[in-house]
Amino acid sequence: MNYQKFFIENWGLKLVSLVLALMLWVYVTSKGKTELTLTIPLEFRNIPQGMAIVGEVAGTLEVRVQGQERDLRDISSGKKVTGILDLSRAVAGENLISISPDDISRPARVAVMNISPFEVWVKLEHLIRKTVRLKPRLRGAPAEGYALAGVSVKPPRITVEGPVDVLQELGSIETMPIDIKGSRVNITIEPKIDYQGRPIRILEKDITVKVFIARVPK
Secondary structure, eight states: OOHHHHHHTTHHHHHHHHHHHHHHHHHHHHTTEEEEEEEEEEEEEOOOTTEEEESOOOOEEEEEEEEEHHHHHHHHTTOOOEEEEEOTTOOSEEEEEEOOGGGEEOOTTOEEEEEESSEEEEEEEEEEEEEEEEEOOEESOOOTTEEEEEEEEESSEEEEEEEHHHHTTOOEEEBOOEEOTTOOSOEEEOOOBOOTTOOOEEOOSOOEEEEEEEEOOO
């Protein structure tokens, strides 16, 4: 077979056929495609060891995605799309992190067309540990004829871990309110801690508060 002759003969007709075939392929592959704008959560991963995120940081992103209608229906009906930001190369202080379509977890056939914001500021600080006083917070009053006789905390001081700026001036931390309204007997409880939005964690595992209730002598 003379390949040179095959390509030269009727080359114009062959070119038109090729263009029409490409147009048909584009039409078929794009048929049914649509776009959808979503507000998605932003997750931070691989935070460097011994550091923590401090201050306000974007918690969501707005993304515009494109795909076949059936794929976008799956997204809107529960398949999760999430922004995942890798902080493994971040350093102490302010970091301006760029977000690309590769950082958006989504179904394979869905394309990311736009991201807003496409950059976020993330501030990291070194973690330190500090021992602080644990203060129980009580709510209400014992039943009539009874009175608060005392409160004990075990341990009375706890070790907390958090960013330098947060712990520098922290001398104590309170429990969430412990309800003693109408009590006639002693109360022993593992209290919940009121972190007040601070990015800290408590290292002790077993913390108990005991509230002593006594009958008032007549």
